[in-house]
Amino acid sequence: MTSGTSRERHLPHSARGRVDRPALIGHAAFLALLLYGLAHTYWALGGNGFPFGADDANPEYSAFQHLGRDRLAPWLAGWFLGSAAVAFLLALPGRRRIPTPLLVGASVFSAAAVFCTLADFRLLGNLAYVLMLRFGAINWTVVNQLFAVVSVSLMVASAVVYQRRVSGACTRCGRTAAGAGWTSPEAATRWGRRAAYTAVIVPLLYASTRWAWALGFPLGISDELWEEGKTEHLWVVGAALATMGALGSLLTLGLVQRWGEVFPRWMIGLRGRRVPISLAVVPATLVSIMVTVAGVMYIRLHFQGAFDNQRDDWGATVPEMVWPVWGIALAAAALAYYFRRRGVCGHCARG
Known part of the structure; x- marks a missing residue:
């Protein structure tokens, strides 16, 4: 009998045969960030539709209002492709040689950068438009902001799962044998x-x-x-x-x-x-x-x-x-x- 089968016999019956949702989060984060990094690579090479900076429909809201596609897109391409690489390391089974605080910190930093620079109050404003069924008020920049926010949020969730895995906690609930404490x-x-x-x-x-x-x-x-x-x-x-x-x-x-x-x-x-x-x-x-x-x-x-x-x-x-x-x-x-x-x-x- 394999060790994996042996471990499974000690799990609750309801846990057997379930999809490994924590692992799916890591794969989803990697795929989303990779696709978005490739999209910015396309824009950096001259493709149409770049949504940020001076190309934003409302550049006055942007942290990069004076930067056009030619200067901003290459940096964002590198940023999201680098984040995809971190997400890939987090999604792999086992433990990396890279210190865990460094991987988790990189994930949090990437998310904070998106929240503080690319995203803005139009996400909240467009939620109000959706509730009022005014879908035509949603613009291309807001769609990209939403995708960026979701991508880095998945990355942070994947980092949490990785932290739990390497520390011996349950990857689903985060509990350990030592007790719940503040949770x-x-x-x-x-x-x-x-x-x-x-x-x-x-x-x-x-x-x-x-x-x-x-x-x-x-x-x-x-x-x-x-x-x-x-x-x-x-x-x-x-x-x-x-x-x-x-x-x-x-x-x-x-x-x-x-x-x-x-x-x-x-x-x-x-x-x-x-x-x-x-x-x-x-x-x-x-x-x-x-x-x-x-x-x-x-x-x-x-x-x-x-x-x-x-x-x-x-x-x-x-x-x-x-x-x-x-x-x-x-x-x-x-x-x-x-x-x-x-x-x-x-x-x-x-x-």
């Missing part, structure tokens, strides 16, 4: 509650400025901008979008409340049933990434001097700079929710 349900309940309340308060502070404008109070903006916004009905639209964000933030309470685990009575057809973990965790994670990216963009634009001539309009830019706090808190609350509800691992039988 235990009890611990996650404590720090997850603080994270959830933070993720509710921050967007409400932002929304309060937009509601004030809609109600006729020019909080934090000049008279000139106030009149311009009234003429173009911007304050009504802004209040509507802020309300959507506020309602979404209130849903964050479901990550620490009973109704976030069991559908409430008023939900006919679902009441009393358990809420699927993914139904709460996946949307919260996606929103956390997008609001963090948007907040980082406003901070970057501030240091680039984009708002130097708008000091009287602090209400239009400063509240967004706090969004990374919202995004990180929301991600932490979603992670705590997952730790509380995941139960016994079907792969390693730890709980």
Whole structure:
């Protein structure tokens, strides 16, 4: 009998014969980054459709607004192909000779670079357009931003799997024989509650400025901008979008409340049933990434001097700079929710 078969006999019955999802994450990250690196190579060689920098439909939002395809595309090609090489090493079975902190750090650095430079607040804005069924408002740059964000996110997930594998933890749940520690349900309940309340308060502070404008109070903006916004009905639209964000933030309470685990009575057809973990965790994670990216963009634009001539309009830019706090808190609350509800691992039988 082979050693692999012998190990499998000690696994829970539910874990046998399953697809190795952690390994699939690594392969998906490598393939996505390789394809995107090749796409940038095509653009570097003169191909049409380069989406970033000076070629962006809105270059004023880009960290590379003064760089055209001829200068930027070769660098991005090398960046994504290099990231693909790291993803390939992470996806291979066994342990690499390269120190684990170096591989994991390279993955995190690559993701941070994409979040801070290539992606911007248009990801969040286009989510609102999708919810309003305005698909025609989505442009080519946003599609590329989304692909880049997904690619590096898969890379980070692959790095987490690799870290678990080489440290002897379960590659699916991350638990070890030493115990759960801060990931235990009890611990996650404590720090997850603080994270959830933070993720509710921050967007409400932002929304309060937009509601004030809609109600006729020019909080934090000049008279000139106030009149311009009234003429173009911007304050009504802004209040509507802020309300959507506020309602979404209130849903964050479901990550620490009973109704976030069991559908409430008023939900006919679902009441009393358990809420699927993914139904709460996946949307919260996606929103956390997008609001963090948007907040980082406003901070970057501030240091680039984009708002130097708008000091009287602090209400239009400063509240967004706090969004990374919202995004990180929301991600932490979603992670705590997952730790509380995941139960016994079907792969390693730890709980």
